[in-house]
Amino acid sequence: MTGRLSLRTHPWLAGHAVGGVVLLPGTAFAELALHAGESVGCDHVDELTLHTPLVIPEVGDVTLQVAIAAPDESGRRMMTIHSRGEGGSGGADASASAWTRHAAGVLSPAKDDDTASYELLAGPWPPVGATPVDLNTAYDQMADAGFAYGLAFQGLRAAWRYGDDILVEARLPEEVSGDAAAYGLHPALLDAALQGTGLLSVAGPGTPVVPHVWNGLRFRTHGAVSVRACLSTLGATGAAVCVRITDDTG
Missing domain, CATH: 3.10.129.110 (Polyketide synthase dehydratase)
Known part of the structure; x- marks a missing residue:
C-alpha cells in the first residue's frame, strides 16, 4: 500500500x-x-x-x-x-x-477481547470518586517540555484521577473534526487522549509520553469525534501504559 x-x-x-x-x-x-x-x-x-x-x-x-x-x-x-x-x-x-x-x-486476525474492562468508560461520567485535574496550564507545560502542539492536537478537554488511573476526555477541535470519518480514530484525537499519560507517575506532571511500542491494538468502531479514555500503568516499573478508549456511546 x-x-x-x-x-x-x-x-x-x-x-x-x-x-x-x-x-x-x-x-x-x-x-x-x-x-x-x-x-x-x-x-x-x-x-x-x-x-x-x-x-x-x-x-x-x-x-x-x-x-x-x-x-x-x-x-x-x-x-x-x-x-x-x-x-x-x-x-x-x-x-x-x-x-x-x-x-x-x-x-x-481478530481476537476475542474482554469487553468488561470498558464498563467504567460506558457508565456514568465521570465515575463517582474521580478527582478533577486542573488542565489550565497543561499545554504551556508541554510546550516547555519541547512539545509544541498546534490547535489540531489540543484536544484534551478534561482529566480525573481515579485511584491509580487517569481518566481523560478528548475531542477533535472544530478545524479537523470534519475529517474524523476518514479515519479509524483520527491520529490527533488519539494523541490528545494519550497526552493524559503525562499525569501518570511514569512521566511526571507536564511531560508527555511518546509511545514507541504498541501491543494488542484494535478498533471496534470508526470515526469518533470525541472519546473517553482510561490510562493505567502496567508492571512494577510503570514503563508501560494500558490504554482503553471508547466513543461517547461506549
Missing part, C-alpha cells in the same frame, strides 16, 4: 512539532497499521515498534509504503512502514530517494 503525506495535503500535521521539527505522530503509524491490516483481514495489531521518526518537510511530499507479508500458519502477517522524500520540484533534497524504515510489526 502506498500514499503521500505533506503539510499541503494534511495541514493538521504541522501541529505535531517536537523540538521545533514536525514529526508524524506515533498515533498515525498506529492508524496506518490498523488500516492496512483491515484490508487483509487482520484487524488486530499484535505488535508495532517504531524505529525511526518520520520528519514531515516544510515543502514537498513524503511517499509512504506499507508492506504486508504472506500469512503464516496461524494467519499472522509481518508488516513494515517505510518512507522516502520526493526529489525534483517538490522541494525535497537529492538524497531523498532512499527508503527509510520507520516501523515494523505483526498483524493478526
Whole structure:
C-alpha cells in the first residue's frame, strides 16, 4: 500500500512539532497499521515498534509504503512502514530517494477481547470518586517540555484521577473534526487522549509520553469525534501504559 503525506495535503500535521521539527505522530503509524491490516483481514495489531521518526518537510511530499507479508500458519502477517522524500520540484533534497524504515510489526486476525474492562468508560461520567485535574496550564507545560502542539492536537478537554488511573476526555477541535470519518480514530484525537499519560507517575506532571511500542491494538468502531479514555500503568516499573478508549456511546 502506498500514499503521500505533506503539510499541503494534511495541514493538521504541522501541529505535531517536537523540538521545533514536525514529526508524524506515533498515533498515525498506529492508524496506518490498523488500516492496512483491515484490508487483509487482520484487524488486530499484535505488535508495532517504531524505529525511526518520520520528519514531515516544510515543502514537498513524503511517499509512504506499507508492506504486508504472506500469512503464516496461524494467519499472522509481518508488516513494515517505510518512507522516502520526493526529489525534483517538490522541494525535497537529492538524497531523498532512499527508503527509510520507520516501523515494523505483526498483524493478526481478530481476537476475542474482554469487553468488561470498558464498563467504567460506558457508565456514568465521570465515575463517582474521580478527582478533577486542573488542565489550565497543561499545554504551556508541554510546550516547555519541547512539545509544541498546534490547535489540531489540543484536544484534551478534561482529566480525573481515579485511584491509580487517569481518566481523560478528548475531542477533535472544530478545524479537523470534519475529517474524523476518514479515519479509524483520527491520529490527533488519539494523541490528545494519550497526552493524559503525562499525569501518570511514569512521566511526571507536564511531560508527555511518546509511545514507541504498541501491543494488542484494535478498533471496534470508526470515526469518533470525541472519546473517553482510561490510562493505567502496567508492571512494577510503570514503563508501560494500558490504554482503553471508547466513543461517547461506549
